[in-house]
Amino acid sequence: MQEASSIDLPLWLQTPPGRYVLAWEQARIETHVADVFGFHALQLGLPEIDALQANRMPHRWLALSAREGAAATVPEDGGAAPRTVALSCDFDALPFASQSLDLVVLPHTLELARDPHHTLREVERVLVPEGQVVITGLNPTSLWGLRQAGGRAAQRLGRRSDDERLFLPRAGDFIAYRRLRDWLRLLSFEVESGGFGCYRPALRSQAWLDRYAWMERAGERWWPVFGAVYLLKAVKRVRGMRLIGPAWKKTPKPRAAPAVVSHKHHRAGSSPDDREKRFET
Template sequence: MDSAASEKSIIALDDWLQTPAGAYVRAWEQACLDELTADIFGYNAVQIGLPQIDALAASRMPNKWQAAMRTSSHEQVALGAGKRQIAVALDFAELPFASQSLDLVVMPHVLEFAAEPHQVLREVERVLIPEGQLIICGFNPASLWGLRQGLRRVTRSAYLPVAGEFISMPRMKDWLKLLNLGVSRSHFGCYAPPCRTAQWIERYAFMEPAGQRWWPYLGAVYMVHAIKRVKGMTMIGPAWNKKSATAPQAVPATNRK
């Protein structure tokens, strides 16, 4: 997928998010992000893409920014401007932040529509501080929605944006592992069938708790929470802890001066 195609596909995602199914996804992701980010501490946080969701609404970090694409409309920028500062990124593969400067990066549905998802991840790893945290939202191909999308050639209609390359959870974890981004937690949600009206989505509301209990890995959307691990770094306690652990041996009285 080239850069122009990537930009068009993200615009298609923006349109899809205004549908009843899109509203269903946004509601679940907003609730999950609020729960996750409220307990992540630091100073600098960035949300990359998808201004329809305020991913940092519950974050208590003092500095929060929205990174938007150069093709973002004035309406989208205005949407973010009312919530937090705007940092416009010309290309997500070249983030305008210094290395090891961010405590938290949130990427809702960016990698699926990026021209170079691996490069985007490498940039995120670069700008994160050691032990910095990353949250990724994505569509789950191993779900009823993924199955419906796979049948689009038969049904001659797609349920999700066609240009997206949806990444499975195991594949995402492999990508993160290669960059020393260890997965801390993962979450799945949106278990309703691929319905097109809000009325039918509401009728299947009972499937949300049922899915969480009986088929937790088959939700239409997943969220991955990863932490940047730096090889060779060892967390140590205060110096007095080490001294107390190995008390000095007593000097014999005959050797004292």
Template sequence: MSDRPIIDWPAWIASPPGRYVLDWEQEQLDRVVSDVFGYHALQLGLPQLDGLRENRMPCRGLLLDAQSVASAPYTLPRDAGIAGPVAPVWPAPAPRHAPEGRSVVWCDLLDLPLETQSVDLIVMPHTLEFTSDPHRLLREAERVLMPEGQLVILGFNSLSLWGARQSVGKVAGRPFLPGEHDLIAFTRLKDWIKLLGFELERGRFGCYRPPLATDQWLARYAFMESAGDRWWPIFGAVYMVTAIKRVRGMRLVGPVKVKKPVLAPGLAPAATPHPRNRNS
């Protein structure tokens, strides 16, 4: 790896620490999204990671930020595989790392061209770390998610060796991780999603090896994976949060079952008199 600062995803993903993180995240997403059912699933950002690979929803889309794309708007086709109304977005060639078979749409992630309550699953791999307004992006995700829809967020943990190296590197002008904004702490993210009405379902940390730049050194510290998962789980370099959108006053019920009246113990229904006994 060269000595230049790592400032963009393509360069960082191709590096040994980038592949190390991406492999862990892909494994976690494959396990989580396989059990989420519905009709529409979206991934916001990071086309190098196929967050919906194991999901079986019929409509799976990849939304990418088009703020840097200077082009005339066009109308999104209705058969693009994206839930929501027809709205103007910005066309651009699909990135070469985009998963095959995905509907790729370039748009403003802070103003999603989707109907309210129209998506069943949203995956945001490091998306909050690259946006200028992460809280607004979370509000957009909450808006388009259906009640009981799921939100999966991945990010770098600021309370880790990787977060410490990133803080020191930014001061020295040599950041280790990509992204122009500060890392979002796991505790801060939990407060945000709770304020928006989400219920935290699960959280998981991973990647406990030190922030090293070569495969050789990363391999030497492979023993820290099991040790970190057991002894210091909250200090993993990466976290994954799964949350469910809850709607107040809404209650999901199943089929109504008609219950038969229960008689008090020791009582029996009165016998119907026989017609022959009525005139006696």
């Protein structure tokens, strides 16, 4: 099997630690998208995970970047059939009208994007007001992230021993959880929920990963923000807009016309006989 330092993310996800990450993300994503309602949902990238499986929207699409190709792949032992790719596009220019999607899922998409800021702006553009986005990523402030940083430092120093090879895929820029929250706030997203997972050490063997299964509960309790991966769910807010019910037009009640009252005006010191005399003259 190829070393993790020399393969890309899709192949790395077929390794024991990669399958460990996929299992956690599949379960958490299904929990967060199951109750998102609407008509149109989109998954950008990473066909190894079915991010929209638990969602019930009538129109659900999987989009791949031109770099990923048009053929979807799944792990050989995953037991799942290859998924249909709806379209291949540039994530910096999504082929959807503004405010046309209700849900967008980005499984590790920003880490591999050419310009993650631009990709997020495109997601904000195509989402309807109150639309939701779900994002997963590798956490740089974790045991796995620390091992990756150590391997890169060793490479810069010219040392390439087996212990200093990269544990995670070489490609990609891992985005910190707090940094991503700041990006979303700048785009008028409101972070609704989030969490971390995969607290076992950075080990390549399935047997050793199984031995440290006890660290899952310990990590969730004692160091929750240091999980190897994270998930974040945010809602697009539009200022000055609120949802209201139908405006029923009320028929105005007929108003009674005001009564006309005639008044007689007489100048002081005049009488009907005086007015008749002035008329005759």
